Amino acid sequence: MFAINAVDPDEIRLVHQRTRPGFSLLLNPRVINLGNVQASIIIRTLNEATHLESLLQGIASQQTDGIEPEVILVDSGSTDGTLAIAERYGCRIHHISRDQFSFGRSLNMGCEAANGEILVLISGHCVPTGTEWLQQLCQPILDGAADYIYGRQVGSPDSHYSERRIFAKYYPEHSRIPQDGFFCNNANSALSRAAWDHHRFDEELTGLEDMELAQRLVRAGGKTAYVAGASVVHHHSESWPQVRRRFEREAIALQKIMPQVHVNLFDVLRYIVSSVCKDLQSARREGASQSSLMDIVSYRWNQYLGSWKGNHQHRKLSHAEKEKYFFPH
Known part of the structure; x- marks a missing residue:
């Protein structure tokens, strides 16, 4: 009747409506494809x-x-062999300057370059734990059950103990399809192109661009989901100042997403004491070494100190401040 991808999508939709062939058209693509679906995997790297x-x-x-x-x-300016590895594996490479970089802008650049109807976003230091990661991450979109999905993250043996506890809290063993709320994380996620076309990522935020888009998506009637089976190991090799800056920039972004959240110094002390005590109890049950004690205290101190500083940052970021938040030192 017509060649695949050779007819205007509106004409194909009209034929589909009139003939009722017994199958659904795939997603809401710019070009209708009755064969396989393409997923564009977008990796931000430095x-x-x-x-x-x-x-x-x-x-x-x-x-x-x-x-x-x-x-x-x-x-965004790799100097360590990242680009040579990417070229060897046939990646399509795009560059964003340090002056122009933000998490949202780099993702929008990748999405604009993508051909796929599903946009898969993964950090350059995350590694899938199995061979069905991609299928499971995309399946809720293919089923029409959700528009924006994030998968499970687990720490590596070298991860800070407290960070592994955070992963366990936010990325549990059981899926939620769809889920309530708008929590999402672009270290391991998938988004329908239709959803991205309508919403796109905020290019000014210092972090949490995933939650900000998900919030707008949910308010517009879209759905988010969590898929435990789409799991990755998330490798973080951060110094304590880098841990602090990460939580600081996320707290700055949270002011736009949830302006009702306020953190005072009493909150910081209470959160540190509570988190350290719970981490230590868990570590003892698991037989962790005594060396975990200082690691736990240092992690939680930098986490909540950074969150407090970011929650009280109200100025537009200078160029120097953007360098501090986005690039390692």
């Missing part, structure tokens, strides 16, 4: 040579039911 090859090998090993992946790298 000096990710340590884990990028493992990530790309993990992507290459995925087993899917008709999902065809392409890989797009958005790099």
